[in-house]
Amino acid sequence: MFGVFPFLQIIPLFLQTEKKLIRDCQKGIKKAQYVLVKRYSPMLLSVCRRYARDEAMARDVLQETLIRIFENINRYEPRGSFEAWMRRIAVRRSLQWLDKSAWQHELQPVQMPEAQPEPPEIYSQLEAEEIMALLRTLPDGFRAVFNLYVVEGYTHSQIAALLGISESTSRSQLVRARKLLQEKLLILKKTSRYEVATVRK
Incomplete structure (x- = not known):
């Protein structure tokens, strides 16, 4: 999803507060998006794994979840938990992958x-x-x-x-x-x- 950034350039971004990281992602700053992926992917993958039939499906759903997060991050309102907002997206994407006839x-x-x-x-x-x-x-x-x-x-x-x-x-x-x-x-x-x-x- 992202290119490789020089390690020393992204260290300060890993120390950013969540609020600052969200603002930078809303501005479309690629390095901030990279850090968001690294910071929250483990949590989001654990959500996807609970719904997916196998690991391959879970990782595919994770990719779609991250894409949807960046597509909608400008709509995020800081009144609620950012992690909870992302989890809801992960849950909905996971459900869409399953056979709804189930x-x-x-x-x-x-x-x-x-x-x-x-x-x-x-x-x-x-x-x-x-x-x-x-x-x-x-x-x-x-x-x-x-x-x-x-x-x-x-x-x-x-x-x-x-x-x-x-x-x-x-x-x-x-x-x-x-x-x-x-x-x-x-x-x-x-x-x-x-x-x-x-x-x-």
């Missing part, structure tokens, strides 16, 4: 028991990569709703409007996503115990 198919209302909260110790024993791998095994619709509700903090009403589904569909997919994750977590936990026991033998 969540636009209206489910019939069904009585489903609420999934029990996942024991915190299960997550604490997993690496971030393992959790990401588990999320990617979920169907697109389940993964999207789970991320929007659990990670991004959207309400079911907001998710319904964003994905073009009903609130009941959002709730149903969240329950099913949690149930699938619990099952996969328990299998992973049992497998890990078996492997440890085998090694000790």
Whole structure:
């Protein structure tokens, strides 16, 4: 996206405040745009990875997200968090990459028991990569709703409007996503115990 800048020339830019960096990017200063990419790409990529089916898709979505950020940065109003503004763009670009039929198919209302909260110790024993791998095994619709509700903090009403589904569909997919994750977590936990026991033998 950018050429290579002499390292000594961009060191001062890395020390800029966020507000100054945004202003320089709004002026179209390439070096400032380069620094913004370097500073925020890891955070944005982590967002894209939660929705993408694989690493290649996540990186493609990241590129589109960065392009959209620079196209719209003059519209950013500093009343809110800049990171939150960029995260919303990343979420929307991620969703646009997925097959919307995955969540636009209206489910019939069904009585489903609420999934029990996942024991915190299960997550604490997993690496971030393992959790990401588990999320990617979920169907697109389940993964999207789970991320929007659990990670991004959207309400079911907001998710319904964003994905073009009903609130009941959002709730149903969240329950099913949690149930699938619990099952996969328990299998992973049992497998890990078996492997440890085998090694000790």
